[in-house]
Amino acid sequence: MSAQFHNPVATYFGAGSLSQVVALTEGQSVALVTFPEARDLGLIDTLQALLGDRLIHLVENVQPNPDVAQLRATYERFWQQASGCEVVLAVGGGSAIDTAKALIVGTDSGQFDELLALLATGKTFTPPRHKRLIAVPTTAGTGSEVTPWATIWDSQQQKKYSLHLQCTWPTAAIIDPDLMLTLPAAVTVSTGLDALSHALESIWNVNANPISDTLAVSAIEDIFDCLPLLQQNLASRELRSRMALAALKAGLAFSNTKTALAHSISYELTLRHGLSHGIACSFTLPYVLGLAWGKEAGRDQTLQRVFGPDLGQAQAQLRAFLHRLDVKTEFADYGVTEGEARQMVFSAMQGARGKNFIGSQAA
Ligand SMILES: [Fe+2]
Structure with missing residues (x-):
């Protein structure tokens, strides 16, 4: 290693x-x-x-x-x-x-x-x-x-x-x-999901390494624990501090890997559909997880540290987490048709960030 x-x-x-x-x-x-x-x-x-x-x-x-x-x-x-x-x-x-x-x-x-x-x-x-x-x-x-x-x-x-x-x-x-104590719930959630996206994107990434993985896995575990609690208790200094540290860990992880497919898809959703960055780069995470899974044994091992061995369960867990935060997880929920979504994912794979995605070569 x-x-x-x-x-x-x-x-x-x-x-x-x-x-x-x-x-x-x-x-x-x-x-x-x-x-x-x-x-x-x-x-x-x-x-x-x-x-x-x-x-x-x-x-x-x-x-x-x-x-x-x-x-x-x-x-x-x-x-x-x-x-x-x-x-x-x-x-x-x-x-x-x-x-x-x-x-x-x-x-x-x-x-x-x-x-x-x-x-x-x-x-x-x-x-x-x-x-x-x-x-x-x-x-x-x-x-x-x-x-x-x-x-x-x-x-x-x-x-x-x-x-x-x-x-x-x-x-x-x-x-x-x-400084984060006054952030409203919607911004707390959308920015927290941006951090979740950074952590996951650093794992399904051609530039991933054991140091970025360590930071990313720890960030994801913290965000899973902390963000739903924080949504219900915005004034908690302890939860704000835990979430800030999780976002920092995710930031450090992707500072060395860059982002990947979910971010590449998000840019068009922000430009054409006006979605906030945090939602645009996170509602596709269960879908992108499905594309990443099975592409590289080492990446699977890191993803399985977070989600366990079963892809179906992993996607269900991620979807349930997003739904609990009132974030919808299908393209259709954002007014994007199936055909548009397919085209969007295809062109996102060709973008600079899309090429960091481990599945982009096989697409
Ligand atoms: Fe981001």
């Missing part, structure tokens, strides 16, 4: 760990990227108190699924007004962290379209300037705080860009479960 694992993010975990932001930004100026409700939740006041006059720029209008239509103005304002700042602090869900990942990559011109043109080539590049990113998730699911990837959407053109550069690894992640 051999394995290699690399994650360069300095990770701080625990209730109250938000205060680490003071030491991590000492002597440096900071731009804050956060979500619209952060002000009413008192989060901006808290960060202003912690950072004082180090905080020189504020982006507080981040929308779900960051879209080029909105990012363009935010990006160009940032590079005009705050090009001197040293740190971008992202506080929020995956959309805030993904927005921050786009902002920190500076083009020569400071124009956003120059960045899009580079991303459209699909090749990696070294930007002429970039900022340091610190990520503080306020949801337990995205994993974006411990990965270098961001998804940028172009809903008008019905496409997406994948951002992934050496500089888009956060230098630090602060996971403070107390």
